[in-house]
Amino acid sequence: MTNTLNLRTATLADAKILLAWRNDPQTRAASHNTDEILLENHLAWLESSLKKPEQRRLWVAELDGNLVGTCRADKEDNGWELSWTVAPEARGQGVAHKMLSKLIDTFQQPLTAQVKKDNMASMKVAERLGFVIEKEESGVLFYRR
Numbered sequence: 195m196t197n198t199l200n201l202r203t204a205t206l207a208d209a210k211i212l213l214a215w216r217n218d219p220q221t222r223a224a225s226h227n228t229d230e231i232l233l234e235n236h237l238a239w240l241e242s243s244l245k246k247p248e249q250r251r252l253w254v255a256e257l258d259g260n261l262v263g264t265c266r267a268d269k270e271d272n273g274w275e276l277s278w279t280v281a282p283e284a285r286g287q288g289v290a291h292k293m294l295s296k297l298i299d300t301f302q303q304p305l306t307a308q309v310k311k312d313n314m315a316s317m318k319v320a321e322r323l324g325f326v327i328e329k330e331e332s333g334v335l336f337y338r339r
């Protein structure tokens with residue numbers, strides 16, 4: 195056990211685990227689109243995302259040989275919007291903070307994040323990383339850093 199978290203670029207080989215995390219009930223509840231995603235739609239989305247790193251970047255976090263979470267960055271006019279998910283079995287152990295603190299150090303540009311306002315754990319994660327609330331709309335907090 196090293197407790198060192200490694201963040202690497204996602205690949206097509208991660209498709210199954212990323213879909214399982216995306217379709218996990220808590221992840222769905224925290225997402226804008228709460229529908230269950232079908233494998234074929236997910237594969238098409240992942241394949242096209244991986245081809246356009248200037249628009250979207252995806253990472254997978256590994257801890258002691260286990261896949262424990264994922265982060266995503268979507269290009270905006272003036273920076274990147276971040277989003278994140280921790281593997282269900284790895285929640286409650288500070289993984290989101292660990293992977294995001296590694297990630298945000300690699301960005302020079304402004305960062306944003308959207309968090310539903312009932313998602314206390316994610317609000318804490320964002321605020322501990324220095325994100326501040328810019329506005330609230332329809333139950334969603336818009337963070338900026």
Ligand SMILES: CC(C)(COP(=O)(O)OP(=O)(O)OC[C@H]1O[C@@H](n2cnc3c(N)ncnc32)[C@H](O)[C@@H]1OP(=O)(O)O)[C@@H](O)C(=O)NCCC(=O)NCCS
Binds near residue numbers: 287322
């Ligand atoms: C939300 C999520 C990312 C949190 O990641 P995590 O690594 O499991 O976070 P933790 O449980 O370690 O909690 C992070 C912080 O929130 C606090 N917290 C957790 N649950 C809480 C709750 N219900 N109320 C208040 N604080 C809470 C923790 O104490 C911790 O605080 P600390 O930094 O002061 O120690 C993870 O649960 C997840 O992936 N959920 C589903 C998908 C999702 O919500 N993605 C984010 C969309 S914005």
